[in-house]
Amino acid sequence: MHARTLLATFVACLSTQVLAMTPSEQIMEQFIDAKDGDTITLPAGKFEFTQTLSVSANNLTIRGAGMDKTILSFKGQNTGNGIDATGKKITFEDFAIIDSKADGLKVQNCEDLTIRRLSVDWTGPVKESNGGYGLYPVACKRLLIEHNFVRGASDSGLYVGQSEDIIVRRNTVTENVAGIEIENSLRADVYENDAYNNTGGILVFSMPDLPVIRNGAGTRVFRNVIRDNNTPNFAGKGNIVGLVPAGTGVMILANRDVEIFENAIVNNQSASVIVTSFYASERPIKDPNYEAHARNTYIYNNVMKNSGYAPAGMLKDIQSGMGLAGVKLERMPHVVHDGILAGKIGNIGELKLCIKNNAMSEPNQAFVNTTLEDAGFWSALFRLWKPKAYDAIPAEHDCTLPALPAVAAVS
Amino acid sequence: MRSTVYRTLASGLLAALPLCSLAASPIPATLDEYGVLGTDGKVLSLRGNTMVYDLAAPLFTDHALKFRTLTLPSGSTVHYRGDEVLDLPIGTIISKTFYYARDPARPGGWLKTAKSDGGEQIDLARHRMIETRILRRDSDGSWQANTYVWNEAQTQATLRRIGQDIDATLHDAASKTTNNLRYSVPNARQCQTCHAVNATNGQAGIQPIGPRVRYINLDYRYDQGPMNQLAKLATLGKIDGLPTNAADLPKPIAYADPKAGTVEQRARAYLEINCAHCHNAMGDARQSGLMLTPDAKGSALGICKQHVAAGSGGANLTYDIVPGKPNQSLLISRMEATTGQAMMPRVGRSLADQAAIELLRAWIAAMPGGCDNGH
Numbered sequence: 001m002h003a004r005t006l007l008a009t010f011v012a013c014l015s016t017q018v019l020a021m022t023p024s025e026q027i028m029e030q031f032i033d034a035k036d037g038d039t040i041t042l043p044a045g046k047f048e049f050t051q052t053l054s055v056s057a058n059n060l061t062i063r064g065a066g067m068d069k070t071i072l073s074f075k076g077q078n079t080g081n082g083i084d085a086t087g088k089k090i091t092f093e094d095f096a097i098i099d100s101k102a103d104g105l106k107v108q109n110c111e112d113l114t115i116r117r118l119s120v121d122w123t124g125p126v127k128e129s130n131g132g133y134g135l136y137p138v139a140c141k142r143l144l145i146e147h148n149f150v151r152g153a154s155d156s157g158l159y160v161g162q163s164e165d166i167i168v169r170r171n172t173v174t175e176n177v178a179g180i181e182i183e184n185s186l187r188a189d190v191y192e193n194d195a196y197n198n199t200g201g202i203l204v205f206s207m208p209d210l211p212v213i214r215n216g217a218g219t220r221v222f223r224n225v226i227r228d229n230n231t232p233n234f235a236g237k238g239n240i241v242g243l244v245p246a247g248t249g250v251m252i253l254a255n256r257d258v259e260i261f262e263n264a265i266v267n268n269q270s271a272s273v274i275v276t277s278f279y280a281s282e283r284p285i286k287d288p289n290y291e292a293h294a295r296n297t298y299i300y301n302n303v304m305k306n307s308g309y310a311p312a313g314m315l316k317d318i319q320s321g322m323g324l325a326g327v328k329l330e331r332m333p334h335v336v337h338d339g340i341l342a343g344k345i346g347n348i349g350e351l352k353l354c355i356k357n358n359a360m361s362e363p364n365q366a367f368v369n370t371t372l373e374d375a376g377f378w379s380a381l382f383r384l385w386k387p388k389a390y391d392a393i394p395a396e397h398d399c400t401l402p403a404l405p406a407v408a409a410v411s
Numbered sequence: 412m413r414s415t416v417y418r419t420l421a422s423g424l425l426a427a428l429p430l431c432s433l434a435a436s437p438i439p440a441t442l443d444e445y446g447v448l449g450t451d452g453k454v455l456s457l458r459g460n461t462m463v464y465d466l467a468a469p470l471f472t473d474h475a476l477k478f479r480t481l482t483l484p485s486g487s488t489v490h491y492r493g494d495e496v497l498d499l500p501i502g503t504i505i506s507k508t509f510y511y512a513r514d515p516a517r518p519g520g521w522l523k524t525a526k527s528d529g530g531e532q533i534d535l536a537r538h539r540m541i542e543t544r545i546l547r548r549d550s551d552g553s554w555q556a557n558t559y560v561w562n563e564a565q566t567q568a569t570l571r572r573i574g575q576d577i578d579a580t581l582h583d584a585a586s587k588t589t590n591n592l593r594y595s596v597p598n599a600r601q602c603q604t605c606h607a608v609n610a611t612n613g614q615a616g617i618q619p620i621g622p623r624v625r626y627i628n629l630d631y632r633y634d635q636g637p638m639n640q641l642a643k644l645a646t647l648g649k650i651d652g653l654p655t656n657a658a659d660l661p662k663p664i665a666y667a668d669p670k671a672g673t674v675e676q677r678a679r680a681y682l683e684i685n686c687a688h689c690h691n692a693m694g695d696a697r698q699s700g701l702m703l704t705p706d707a708k709g710s711a712l713g714i715c716k717q718h719v720a721a722g723s724g725g726a727n728l729t730y731d732i733v734p735g736k737p738n739q740s741l742l743i744s745r746m747e748a749t750t751g752q753a754m755m756p757r758v759g760r761s762l763a764d765q766a767a768i769e770l771l772r773a774w775i776a777a778m779p780g781g782c783d784n785g786h
Binding site (some may be wrong): 025028029031032033050051052054055056078079080084086101102103108109128129130131132133136138139153154155159161162183207208209210211212235236237238239240242283284286287 | 572573574576593595598599600601603604610611612692695697698700709710711715716717718719720721722723724725726727728729730741749750751752754757761782783
């Protein structure tokens with residue numbers, strides 16, 4: 001290296017030292033200048049930012065002094081996420097992100113991601129203008145997301161999209177529209193989480209027109225506590241989660257190979273579990289590669305208690321006999337299926353929705369086929385619903401499915 | 412000079428400081444070290460083997476005027492690659508200076524100006540430079556992006572890697588309105604977001620966006636008279652493989668000019684330069700499934716495509732584009748938003764681009780069909 005360039009290097013480094021930087025600016029610079037193998041240690045304290053913290057590196061650890069000690073506040077932001085990140089083998093742990101204008105932590109195109117003991121919160125009463133997603137990894141492979149707290153997201157608190165091999169465990173999600181959402185992903189284990197006071201507790205969705213993973217498959221939701229998810233839906237109406245009825249415990253939308261077992265699903269006012277095709281959204285499907293049905297759903301060994309007492313949204317319309325046929329339900333049963341037979345499905349048994357050995361009380365009715373049919377133009381117009389409720393699981397759903405493999409340990 | 416102060420300090424602290432080793436070459440602390448632009452506080456002018464150029468279809472950045480330069484190492488060769496960005500030689504330096512006309516009626520305020528004066532300098536008596544962004548092609552072939560913020564005296568621009576928000580007013584003499592704006596100098600990572608060649612590979616390299624024949628195949632008003640910018644480039648160095656017949660070269664579509672093409676062509680040209688650097692199959696926004704590249708069509712272009720992760724930016728709308736219905740198209744509402752999750756793009760603006768919104772509205776309004784189920 002020439003003497004002159006060497007000097008310039010020192011000048012470049014020095015300039016940041018000479019212009020006295022605030023602690024927040026020092027953190028910004030650490031993110032921007034992060035190199036492979038770095039550990040960024042965030043001190044205790046509250047730090048204000050008006051811009052997104054953005055980082056790209058491999059083998060990177062960003063570690064705070066604790067989720068109640070290191071607080072990154074984005075209250076002064078005009079737009080943008082709290083943190084944007086990309087890279088291989090990244091770990092975030094032990095700090096808080098509050099009041100970002102868009103998402104809290106968005107990590108995209110990553111591999112071997114760990115998010116641990118973070119808190120993401122939109123302080124104050126929940127509202128539609130809160131950011132959409134608290135923790136938002138997307139297009140990633142091998143993720144471990146554990147012991148986090150997320151509150152106030154106007155879409156999903158903990159949202160994993162278009163990713164593969166995912167473990168989401170022991171998180172607490174509250175007062176989000178969706179507590180946890182796994183979307184267009186392959187192989188996810190969602191267990192021992194506490195989802196309460198959201199609009200919907202845990203959602204497993206597959207949506208059309210997504211390029212990275214076209215159809216979601218292989219999610220296990222087990223040993224979670226999913227309770228009191230009765231917060232009125234505060235998402236924008238155009239968002240797909242805007243369609244989730246307040247009081248939904250678990251909702252499966254168009255996903256394939258889903259197991260729901262050993263959960264406590266309690267005090268959710270619309271339904272304990274909703275299993276539906278995408279057709280029920282009454283939206284068109286233009287994606288030729290998209291599978292709109294939920295297939296191979298196995299719901300077993302759960303405790304379901306006190307649900308369906310005040311259904312909301314479309315379930316309220318169905319329960320109260322708003323369809324043309326005027327058929328009412330006394331109370332919404334625990335497990336709700338849309339009953340749509342569109343595409344090449346000849347009978348409901350082909351969808352393999354199996355429900356076995358669940359302890360259900362209040363109501364005692366186990367299941368309802370809402371018979372939405374293909375909510376195409378005519379059906380949507382006339383709402384030809386004749387919901388049929390069953391005290392016991394009907395024969396076509398009284399079945400078992402082989403167990404899905406556990407997600408291989410990640411990180 | 413402040414750099415002298417730094418150097419004095421630096422020499423006193425050499426042993427105590429770690430080396431920065433981000434780029435193959437060190438990052439200059441001040442703009443003048445690149446040797447491409449010079450200023451005496453009154454006029455910004457060119458230095459070295461440098462030319463000014465303009466883009467037919469520019470990125471919207473809060474109505475800032477832009478002074479773009481390209482500097483080639485002497486005796487070097489540029490390779491033409493058809494409709495790709497020109498392959499520029501190692502050592503190339505591209506600069507883009509963002510500046511505004513000063514507002515004489517409002518001290519510290521700026522004026523909205525439709526066009527720059529042209530020419531090969533900036534008159535600093537009438538203008539205020541904010542920042543100069545540099546792309547330099549390093550010895551290992553990679554491009555390095557950095558930005559330099561100008562001092563009040565307009566005598567020096569210094570490296571600013573963490574970005575900066577600058578609050579100002581922008582007066583529009585035509586409509587007699589004055590808007591507050593928060594001009595945002597991007598941080599070094601944000602440079603990568605827009606300039607990434609392949610965002611799916613986290614730290615893959617970056618490349619320039621503007622020096623593509625389709626954008627720069629136009630005349631510029633040089634001090635010695637108007638001249639095609641490619642012809643000017645050929646005076647700086649060799650251009651290898653350039654078709655000799657000018658008619659064979661890709662043509663730009665200046666989206667702001669109603670005579671430049673159809674409404675659809677102009678709208679697509681706008682989306683390409685303003686959105687497609689992220690909204691492409693390898694870009695930072697690829698997972699949205701919304702592709703705003705010139706070849707996109709159908710739901711990939713947003714037509715009857717449900718947004719998936721717009722969060723609170725969803726604006727109660729379901730589809731990115733509803734043919735015939737700009738008011739129901741999320742694309743428009745995100746262009747109109749100036750805050751929150753809805754705002755797109757996230758970087759580089761705090762105002763809405765009203766002229767472009769009108770253009771995009773006209774494009775969508777003229778589309779046939781709709782998004783009702785059953786169609």
